Amino acid sequence: MxxxxxxxxxxxxxxxxxxxxxxxxxxxxxxxxxxxxxxxxxxxxxxxxxxxxxxxxxxxxxxxxxxxxxxxGLPGSEDFTFLPADIVKLSRNRQHNYLILNKGYENGVQPQSGVVTPNGVVGIVNAVDRYYSYATAFQNTDFSVSARIGKEGAVGPLSWDGRTRRGALLREIPLQARFAPGDTVRTSGFSAVFPPDIPLGVLGESRIVNGAMYEIQVELFEDYASVKYVTITGNTGREEILSLENLAEE
The missing domain is CATH 1.20.5 (Single alpha-helices involved in coiled-coils or other helix-helix interfaces)
Structure with a gap:
């Protein structure tokens, strides 16, 4: 057991x-x-x-x-530097829009640098930090760029119309100027900020203002609602240009 x-x-x-x-x-x-x-x-x-x-x-x-x-693609760009950048923030729903870029003075960016794409002017740099830049956007009622009709046409300030995403107004065009709807508008080169001949848009309807000048509607090429990648332009002769302008104003 x-x-x-x-x-x-x-x-x-x-x-x-x-x-x-x-x-x-x-x-x-x-x-x-x-x-x-x-x-x-x-x-x-x-x-x-x-x-x-x-x-x-x-x-x-x-x-x-x-x-x-x-x-x-810009024949008159020899005096400019071109730096690729990303838009990290872009305001779109204001009268005074702005953008922030992921490049700063460590990358050689300076205030008064241009911000462009192959389809137009996006803005201008106002303030620079070490790694970022703050720029006034083209879609800002205080912003304008010198623009030319065609390659050799009349020149005037181009600014956002303040209403539509791709609408702009070309002002101060002399009455004797010759143009037609559909003509291309480009940067004039009369600036230390933007290279000449960047395509901006095409002409639309026009009207005579105060019996003295044309004001022409422009449909912009750049769609500011979708832009993300830009190029920052810097003028290598900028300091000399500013120095001459200051001397002329004295």
């Missing part, structure tokens, strides 16, 4: 031992799986980081190519 009881007890202990061993083995497997998963997650994280860096490098090269392409 004792022997039978001892055998049953031994069998029970053996079963418990097997269950315990299985539990320990399974736990060990789970621990190994956990650390393997952690290692895999680290590897995937490293791969994602490497891909993000590579993608960032491709994007920067693409922006640089676009800036170089813009410069190459």
């Amino acid at each position: 004792v022997s039978r009881s001892g055998s049953l007890q031994s069998a029970g202990i053996a079963r418990l031992s097997y269950r315990f061993a299985a539990l320990v083995w399974g736990g060990s497997e789970n621990v190994r799986d956990y650390f393997a998963l952690q290692q895999r997650n680290r590897e995937l994280s490293d791969q994602v980081f490497a891909l993000e860096r590579e993608l960032g490098a491709y994007r920067e090269r693409d922006r640089r190519l676009r800036a170089d392409s813009l410069a190459a």
Whole structure:
């Protein structure tokens, strides 16, 4: 009887031992799986980081190519530098809109630098921090740019109409000027900020103001609701130009 009881007890202990061993083995497997998963997650994280860096490098090269392409397409741009930048913030629902760019004085940006795209003028830099710049947007009622009709036509200030996303007004055009709806408007080059011949838009309807000048509606090429990538322009002769202007005003 004792022997039978001892055998049953031994069998029970053996079963418990097997269950315990299985539990320990399974736990060990789970621990190994956990650390393997952690290692895999680290590897995937490293791969994602490497891909993000590579993608960032491709994007920067693409922006640089676009800036170089813009410069190459402007015959009078030899005196300007071209720096690609991203718009990190852009206000659109005000009369005095602005934008913030991800380039600052560490990148060579200075106040009174232009902000452009191949489709037009976006703004002008007013303040510069180490890594960011603040610019007045073209869609600002205080902003205007010197514009020319065609390659050799009349010149006047072009400004946002204050109402529509792609509407502008070209003012102070002499009555003797010759133009037609559909003519292209470009930057005139009469500025230390913007290179000449950047296309801005096309002429629309016109009216005579005070019997002396034309005011012409312009449909802009640039869609300011979707613009994200821009080029900052800097005039290499800007200091000399400003110095001469100051002398002339004395």
